[in-house]
Structure formats: structure tokens, C-alpha cells
Amino acid sequence: MKVPKSGEWLVPLPCRSDKANTGGRVYGIDTWLTRKFLQTIGAPPLRVTLWDGTELATPGSPPVIGMVIRDRGALWRLLTNPLLHFGDDYSAGRVEIEGGLVQFMETVYRSMDQTPKFRRTSDPAAYRRHQPKLNSLAGARQNIHHHYDVGNAFYQLWLDAEMLYTCAYFPEPDASLEDAQIAKMELVCRKLRLRPGQTVVEAGCGWGALARHMVRRYGVTVRAYNISHEQIAYARERARAEGVEGRVEYVEDDYRAITGKYDAFVSVGMLEHVGPDHYHELGRVIDRSLTEHGLGLIHTIGQNVAAPMSPWFLKRIFPGSYPPTLREMMALFEPLEFSVLDVENLRQHYAKTCEHWLDRFEHHRDRVREMFDERFIRAWRLYLSGCVANFNLGTLQLYQVVFSRPTNNLVPWTRSHLAAFAGAS
């Protein structure tokens, strides 16, 4: 990469006193540090406004995206550890973005990935560097509580009516979120070839929508595990309300506590919280739970290269989380000799899903404000915007993996059982 020398690529613009002048006077050292910061992150096409209104910009086409740094402390913090401090300072209102947060993140991520310092390259031990062993039985409970027990009322504001907090499946890009979440559940059920009378175990069931869908539409019985207390309470309540409580059992427990034998094993959006150190353990749970001709499906966020999540995301949003590469996922299957039958990458569907969530979240901002402070709102906006950006850029993937025992010769012969469905919900 050619990084322009600081003298030629940062153009100081006239001082604009109408904004951001909350941090005192701007000195030469401040503009020098700003240039240094932009250089460090690969000189993206950005306009930076400092606290007294001083503007700097990369040359070339005028940048449509602007970043306002409201005080010297924030600037210093950005320089020392942008991946941690940008999030905190944005949440605190010490940094503002003009021209769209998603666009900003896409621009900056794209640029950072071209720099030696921030380039995401595959490192087999990556997930350990920022991930202490957080996913023990007790640690997992704490991590899940941090995110999922924020309050059902909050999630109800911006999730679909069925409360699915995982990637939807849009038969057409302009399908509604509600339809796309139902289509996702259908896709999962069809991939598992569910038939009436079968038994299913679900590891990590969220608010329980998939389990209820399976019971209602496919005539199976489901035992669904989750360690989020609030989610389990909600799931049980809805099962009662829908009159299916006899056919779905929600168990407030860890996936490691699963007992019994089932015709299908399904886990949608849990693996991200398991941690590669525990994949072997999860593999053994699946091995002891699946009948001879059972099918399994794991739906998870993933990555093309093994790299840790940003420290801000790990600290503030999802402690203990790690989206695996397909290579890392194989630790689930290879030691137990499972056959991988089908992998589908729904990356773009997750970008679309997160766009819907972000829109709904912003739409209900006033309602959210009644529940949480501004810092929470800004952190959440940043998180959802970052997800849109990362799925758009291909930094994150979404894998659906179907598998069986190696000797299972009753697996679907072709994908014709999915065909009628692939194009329409």
C-alpha cells in the first residue's frame, strides 16, 4: 500500500466555528496527531473536524464522511487503541460521525484492512489472544446474561414478532423481516427434513420461536436449552399462550447438560458464544444426542480468516464471543467423524437482517430512551451499524452447516427437498 506522506495528503480546511468547539484551543500537536491517526488507519477518505472546528481531510474527491472529535483526550485515545476507544468515545458522545455510521465503518474498515497494523490475517491462535477462557459453565452464564437479559421489552421493539435474534432468510431481497424470519425457520426445518413424530433437541433457543415453529408446522416434539433466564421465561409463556406447551420443553440449562437421543440436533446462533476451546465438547454432546440416522444443523456467524473480534465488541457487546472459520468449525465434526452434508453461506442475508434491525431500532429510539441512557443507545447503534458493515464487507459470514453420522445412508439424495422453497417463502 502507498501511504501518502502526511504533508501531501492531509489538507487543513478553514476553521468552522459552528460546531464541535467544546474542547478548547487546537494546537499544532493536535493536527499532527490527527494526521498520524488517519495515517495509522490507512488514510481513508475522511473529513475530520476537531473540537475548535479545525477541519482536515484526505486529498482527492471530497470525502462525504466526516468524523468530529470533541476533545483532545478522545484524539489521544483513538490514536493509542482505535478498536477499543472509538466505540467507547462514540458511545460517550466524544466522537460524532457525519454521513452515515454504516458508511463510515465500511470506509474505515476497508482502509484499515489495507494497513500492516490492522490487516486481518489468519492466525490459528487468534481467538485466544483477546479471549480469556470465558466460556466455562459459569462464565457462559455471565456472558449470556450480559447481552440477552437486557430486557425482553427492549428486544421486542426492534426484532420481528416471533423474536428471532439471528440471521433471517430473504427469498427475495425486498421480503419483510417478519416473512424472512419465518422463511429462515422453514429453511432450517427443511434442511433437517423434519417429519411428524420426530424428536428434536435445540441448543441455544433464544426466545424459543424455532422450537414452536417446528412443533406447530412439523408435528415434532422439541426440547430446547438456553441459559438466558429472561428468554426461557418468555419462551415458556408463549408456548403456553399458543397451546403447544406439551410438545415443547424449554430447559434453562447449558448445552453441556443436554441428555437423551433425538432425530435432529439444531443450534441457531449459539456457536458464536461457545468458543473454539469448547467445540470438541459440543461435538461430543451432539454425538451422544443424535440417533443413528439423525441430522444436525448448526447456524452460526463465521469468518473467512481466524481473527479476534474487536476489543470494544468483546468488552461492551458480546463478551466471550468468537465467530469461527469453517476450518475451526471442523473441530466439531472431524473428531467425531460426522459427515458435513451441506454448507450455505447467508452473509448477505445477515447484512439485510441487521439493516432491518437498525432501522427499527432508530424508529423506536424514543421508546428505547425511556429504558436506557444515551450511552447505551449510541453503543447499540454502533454495534448494529458495525454488523451491517462487517457483513457487507465480507469480514463476517453466516454459515448453515448440515451434518450426519458418516454411516447414514438415508441422508437426502439431492437438494430437491429444498428446491420448491429456495425461491419463494
Added chain:
Amino acid sequence: MKVPKSGEWLVPLPCRSDKANTGGRVYGIDTWLTRKFLQTIGAPPLRVTLWDGTELATPGSPPVIGMVIRDRGALWRLLTNPLLHFGDDYSAGRVEIEGGLVQFMETVYRSMDQTPKFRRTSDPAAYRRHQPKLNSLAGARQNIHHHYDVGNAFYQLWLDAEMLYTCAYFPEPDASLEDAQIAKMELVCRKLRLRPGQTVVEAGCGWGALARHMVRRYGVTVRAYNISHEQIAYARERARAEGVEGRVEYVEDDYRAITGKYDAFVSVGMLEHVGPDHYHELGRVIDRSLTEHGLGLIHTIGQNVAAPMSPWFLKRIFPGSYPPTLREMMALFEPLEFSVLDVENLRQHYAKTCEHWLDRFEHHRDRVREMFDERFIRAWRLYLSGCVANFNLGTLQLYQVVFSRPTNNLVPWTRSHLAAFAGAS
């Protein structure tokens, strides 16, 4: 595993003098060694007839499968290294099988996999143990010549009319081999979303059928590489005969010599011969060949666990070959940050394909006999039967993997472009 004591599980049967009495007298040591051999391979339900007609069998239901050992040397060899010597002694006629070779291999493989000595467990360095570095430029040529330059006339006897020597795709299990091979080519083309005017590079093109199919049916131009001299000569001749020689170029060269940029990269049945040590190299070839929005497809035999092929197979049939696990395949994609979009496992289709090949081979046995000696015929029968058994048992898999660059947002939104096709050819 509970291995019965030799005294209780091997029942000597009355001597049958009507067969196999070619190796002199059978002593106590011979029956002891036979028991030992059966014990070593996990005591499968087998009847063993020694060279003077002495029979031994495992107790329980009378075994339908029999093995005739024609001399003491063969017995010794089986005991010391069954995975190498069974093949050679079967080829030499020193061992005979009664009750079906495929059934015999399935029975024995299933049994061996239950023994500590022969159990196939995943070993990350497995492929190196029996694989010297055979796949250098010169080594690869030698290996490919060994198998593929046996003579086009031989392969024409038992392959389909288009001469495809890779897994077919049977929309229905009872489709003909000819239809299934055309369906396979269609499946590959659709997964690559070929459009008129596009350019395709093919690594390892066999007798060139896929390249010609793409040109004829999809209006693309193809450059196809192969280091088998006989295959390339045949491919060029057929392209001329079909009047498509201006739109398909067959290059007699290694995949490492590929130059140019293409809208699609395709490789069907070559990766097995590349060797994991060279995946990174192949990944870089793909990286430099694929346009920004190009799609790639790799179709290869694979395994659930990283284990070497049998030494007999490596020595007599496919030197330098290794079917990777999905984990190992990721060495192609992860370092270059390719996105894996779709993986389909066609294992059962390959069992079916090999069954067709074996049937046709046996049907034309007299014609084959005019070309080769009995040892070759028996070795080839064993190889094809072993393939049927291994795909049936799930020891081998068949992966089709579709991939793109990570930033490609023009990848198919769903699988609807495959849907109309999945159930009918």
C-alpha cells in the same frame, strides 16, 4: 470392542477338498495364523478357506462371505500388512473372494474400523506418513501418467460417452450414468452461474467433456489445463470433431502454469492429486486467475477424518493421491480470504457412479482381457469395488465447494438458480 477369545469364536469346519487345494498341507500353525489374522482385523463375519480346503469361520450366523487363501505365503503376507498385501495377492489370484467383492470389503472395512490397530482416526499429519513429496511438477506428471495414460480405449469401455471419470450427479438414483454425467456438468455450470461471453479456466480437465459442455451450452470460452498427454490429445480431437475448437483451448500443462484472468475457476477431480502441501500454491493460482466478481468451484473426493489412503491404493492405483478433509481444504481458501459460499456432499452419488463403472467394467471384461493381463483386471476390479465400498461406508466423501472473493456482493442471493434443476436433469 470386545474381541472374542480365539478358542471360542473360530469354528473349524470340515475339510472341503473340492477347492483351493494348491498349497500343500495345512498345519496347526496355519489355522492358528488364520485365527490371528481374523482377530487382527476385528473378527468380521467371514468364512476362510485355506489351500487344502480347511475352513474356519466366525461363530454366530453363518457368514455369506468367503475368503480363499491359496498358499501359506499369502496368509503370512495378509498377517503382516493386510492393507498392502491383500490387494497384491488378490490381483495375483493368491486370494479369492466368494459372495461379492464389494460386500467383502464393506464387511472387512467396517470390522477393521472397530479395531485399535486399523481404526481411522484423524491425524493432522496423516497424509504425510504414506505420502512422500510426490506432487512436484515432475512428480505430478509421473503420477498422472501412471493412471490416466493407461489408454483411452480402455477407459472408453466403461466410462460414459462423454468420458467423465469423476462423480456423476443422479437427479434420481435410477438415472442412467450418461444422464447423470450430463446432470453433473449442468450442476457445476449452474453453481458457477455461467453467462454467455464469460471466460473460464479449468484446472485438470480430464478428457475435456466439461469444457466442451460449457462452451456448447453456456456460450463461454474455456482454457483447460491437464498434464495427461493422452487425455489432452483426445480432448483436442473431440473439440475439433464438435466444431468448438475456437472456443476451448486445451493446454498440456500443470495447474501451476495457469495464466490470465477468468470469470470462473473450476476444477473437478484434480484436488485429490494435488496434495495438501500444495494447497496454498493452488490457492494463489486461483487468487491470481479470478476476476473481482468471479466464482470458483472445486469438486473433489474428501474424507471426514484425515487419514492416509491404503498403501496398496497409493502404490498400484493412484500414487501421490490424498482426499482431504474439509478442514484441510480450507488451506486453499483461508490464506487468500476466499468466502466459501456453498458446500454439497455427493458421497452417495459417487458410490452409485462407481457401481456403474464396475458393472460396465465387468460387462466388458473380455475386451479388457485383450488389452491387459489378468493381474491388471483383478487389480482394477478391486480398486472399483473398494471405491463403491468406501463411498457406501462413508470412509470417502465427495465435496463440491463454491467460493468467491470476500468482497463479492454479486454472489447468488439464494440457491434459486439451482432449484429448478435439483430434482430433474
